[in-house]
Amino acid sequence: MMPSTAEVLLTVTMLRPDEKLLLNAIRATGLEVQTVLPADLGEVLSPGNRVPGLAVIRNLSHRQAIDAAQRLRHVGVRTLNSASAIEVCNDKGLQALLFAGNGVAHPQSRHAFNYQQVRDAAETLGWPAVLKPVSGSWGRGVTKLFDQDSVEAWAGGHESGDAAGKNFPVIVQQYIEKPGHDLRVVVVGRKPVVAFKRSSADWRTNTHLGATVTQVEISLDMHKLCTQVVDLLGDGFYGIDLIADRDTDELMVLEVNANPEFAQSSAIHGVDVAAHLAGYLLDLMANRQDR
Numbered sequence: 317m318m319p320s321t322a323e324v325l326l327t328v329t330m331l332r333p334d335e336k337l338l339l340n341a342i343r344a345t346g347l348e349v350q351t352v353l354p355a356d357l358g359e360v361l362s363p364g365n366r367v368p369g370l371a372v373i374r375n376l377s378h379r380q381a382i383d384a385a386q387r388l389r390h391v392g393v394r395t396l397n398s399a400s401a402i403e404v405c406n407d408k409g410l411q412a413l414l415f416a417g418n419g420v421a422h423p424q425s426r427h428a429f430n431y432q433q434v435r436d437a438a439e440t441l442g443w444p445a446v447l448k449p450v451s452g453s454w455g456r457g458v459t460k461l462f463d464q465d466s467v468e469a470w471a472g473g474h475e476s477g478d479a480a481g482k483n484f485p486v487i488v489q490q491y492i493e494k495p496g497h498d499l500r501v502v503v504v505g506r507k508p509v510v511a512f513k514r515s516s517a518d519w520r521t522n523t524h525l526g527a528t529v530t531q532v533e534i535s536l537d538m539h540k541l542c543t544q545v546v547d548l549l550g551d552g553f554y555g556i557d558l559i560a561d562r563d564t565d566e567l568m569v570l571e572v573n574a575n576p577e578f579a580q581s582s583a584i585h586g587v588d589v590a591a592h593l594a595g596y597l598l599d600l601m602a603n604r605q606d607r
């Protein structure tokens with residue numbers, strides 16, 4: 317049987333503009349690249365099939381992303397990101413534990429497994445506090461709690477939709493008063509390739525909620541925090557969110573994303589993130605063949 321698998325796989329749920337940019341950038345390096353939908357994975361994993369050199373995991377569903385990364389790892393494929401990095405990036409609770417345990421500056425955070433623990437955690441951390449689902453993006457479910465009354469309002473709305481409490485645990489986090497923006501740093505391999513401010517009137521500065529993007533220089537502090545994160549998760553492709561405390565100027569890691577979107581922001585700041593990533597893949601493939 318003819319080997320059908322390309323050198324580089326791009327596992328996806330659907331081709332967003334980001335993945336289209338990435339496919340073109342990888343092709344431009346001369347590497348063969350193949351898009352793999354979840355249902356295509358069976359064929360890729362078939363015995364006798366050529367094992368690809370690398371796979372970039374871009375599935376939208378967390379489950380599908382970890383699933384693809386784990387199965388590919390078991391046939392010897394290096395994935396970007398690794399299954400274990402994806403697992404941590406998909407869970408803000410795991411991130412809080414990892415950062416606290418390794419001295420990475422991060423807002424104080426508590427796990428809460430029921431409503432009473434939410435009340436207690438917010439009381440301990442002080443008002444306002446931030447509540448967030450452990451898994452989620454685009455600012456969904458990220459809620460500011462001003463006092464016990466707002467905890468009751470959140471709990472009331474939540475309970476009616478989730479009587480069995482399946483959405484626990486959640487994270488209760490210290491609220492950081494920021495200077496109207498947070499920072500997103502895109503890391504390729506170990507290297508921060510671009511940083512930008514996300515500014516909005518909403519306290520949640522997700523670009524999906526309308527925040528504007530302005531490129532900034534990558535400071536030493538930003539570089540240092542990103543290196544700490546990459547040291548813990550392994551080299552890969554990450555969107556690292558940083559937040560500065562307006563009062564103390566302290567810079568902290570807010571979260572790290574394993575499937576950062578870049579098409580919209582690249583069009584604004586002009587740094588070709590897809591080309592950086594494709595260049596990194598080419599380097600990895602070259603080193604692999606040298607061995």
Ligand SMILES: Nc1ncnc2c1ncn2[C@@H]1O[C@H](COP(=O)(O)OP(=O)(O)O)[C@@H](O)[C@H]1O
Nearest residue numbers: 446452453454455456489490491492519520521
């Ligand atoms: N502890 C916090 N203090 C201040 N602002 C926060 C805090 N946590 C989140 N935010 C704001 O809300 C946004 C969304 O929160 P985040 O934890 O990044 O969740 P998501 O994964 O949905 O992006 C952040 O970009 C930031 O602007």
Ligand SMILES: [Mg+2]
Nearest residue numbers: 454455557571
């Ligand atoms: Mg975020």
